[in-house]
Amino acid sequence: MDGVHDLAGKQGWGQVPHTANGPIGDTFKYDWEHLGYSLLFLGVSKGIFTLDEVRHSVERIEPRVYLTTPYYERYIIGAASLMVEKGVLTQDELETMAGGPFPLALPAVSPGRPAPEHTITFEVGDKVRVRDDHFAGHVRYPAFCRGKVGTVQHRTAMTWPFPDAAGHGRSDGGAEPSYHVEFAGEELFGDDTDAGAVVVDLFEGYLEPAV
Template identity: 65%
Template sequence: MDGVHDLGGMQGFGEVPHTVNADTGGPFHAEWEHLPYSLMFLGAADMNKFSIDEVRHVVERMEPRHYMATPYYERYVIGVATLMVEKGVLTHDELEELAGGPFPLSLPATSAGRPAATERQQFEVGDQVRVRDEYVPGHIRMPRFCRGKTGTITHRTSESWPFPDSIGHGRTDASAEPTYHVSFAATDLWGDDTDAGKVIVDLFEGYLDKV
């Protein structure tokens, strides 16, 4: 989904603050931050109401100013709460009663997604591939900074997962695909105004074509 969340390679946001988990005791830096992951797996695994990709999509659907002003884990509280309302687990009024006040939700979905491609190529380590230059509405796990770019396969996963452009919309035609680590020269992605080096992007098979 081409939205405010897709920030790879964008300028003007300043230095990214970063802490090493080993120095802070783990990924959660506040007592409440485990809550969104607990709620996410409650809805996805225990209640079978939605998939993890639907959670990613609903977070992407947050109003852009709301998204940028909201901490990472809080976005997932909002996302899961939105899905609980959309799936009929509870009403928005019930949610706001539980929250003790207004609880803004993500915006409604504007796309039904797309099915996985029926004809795909398989790749091996060392293959040169080009990322498809596709801009589709709705959820997609192909960063815009690498679309249309050429890279090299460095790893192929042994497992397969449902195509995110389908399952992220709750579709039932999300056939399983492996993912590949694709290595790109940083200068091929962003020109000479970048540090020399390589960028590894994890991409689904359906996003790639052999060069």
């Protein structure tokens, strides 16, 4: 889905400061931040929702709330929203525990979709194009690579549920491998870029031969 969460490659935001991960203990800056992942993995382990459903729920957070909310708090909102949507909690119960109003994700606008039929298995070195489609539901490709051509660098040995279905709680999406696809910086962003190349991990159903 095209939303406020998909900001990579957008004009006007400048470079993103980045530092490599430190020791495990440095993962969380504040004591409360672990709650987001705790709720996420609790719900997944209990079969209440899938990881892709949580990602979709985070994507559905109202844009003004999304942009003013820290990363881990978004996952608290996402997991809590699913708890309400799945009937585990009511919004009143949630707000009683929170001690006041609690923002929830906006309703989904799409029922999801299964993987495309007749996908192709690619090999390292193959030229591929990302499907140029616009889908209102959850997807796992950044908008900046839609319709762009890259080269397969690696194919995973394992398969995972197709996110466009799993993100909506569907079980008819099948499972696919993913590919590491390298794109030239100019292919993605034009001549005005500092990127020499960008590698994106993409599900098989998002790819087609580049002809």
